[in-house]
Amino acid sequence: MRDIFDGEMLRNFKGPDGEHFSCGGEDGEGRYAFSLCIDFFNPLGNKQAGKKKSVGLISLVCLNLPPDLRYKAENMFLFGVVPGPTEPPLDCLNHYL
Structure with a gap:
């Protein structure tokens, strides 16, 4: 497996029109x-x-981009910052999402 779209879940994921999700709609x-x-x-x-x-x-990363471009800073979207001084417990992390 070289890409996330090689995985069975995304390879078989259908959109509301029954077509493959990433192929686009109308x-x-x-x-x-x-x-x-x-x-x-x-x-x-x-x-x-x-x-x-x-x-x-x-951060959000668009998986539709080629793998060599996905994680470049200019292609990532900074969605939020979780302030310190320490990491929050996992049950509190949901409040940031």
């Missing part, structure tokens, strides 16, 4: 698949003197 309708990515990082770099901070970024 009148040139665009159908796009997005990946929601959440990544936390230390804005201060590596841990220094035991201080650990964490900020999260929520």
Whole structure:
């Protein structure tokens, strides 16, 4: 498997018209698949003197782009920022989505 569209789920996913989802609909309708990515990082770099901070970024990636272009900064959409100083528990992360 080299691409997410090689997977069985997306390969067989049908739109409301019964056609393959990514083939588009009537009148040139665009159908796009997005990946929601959440990544936390230390804005201060590596841990220094035991201080650990964490900020999260929520981004969207268009999976319809070629794999070599998807994750370039100019093709990603910054959807949100999860403020620090620490990562929220998973049950609280839903509030950001």
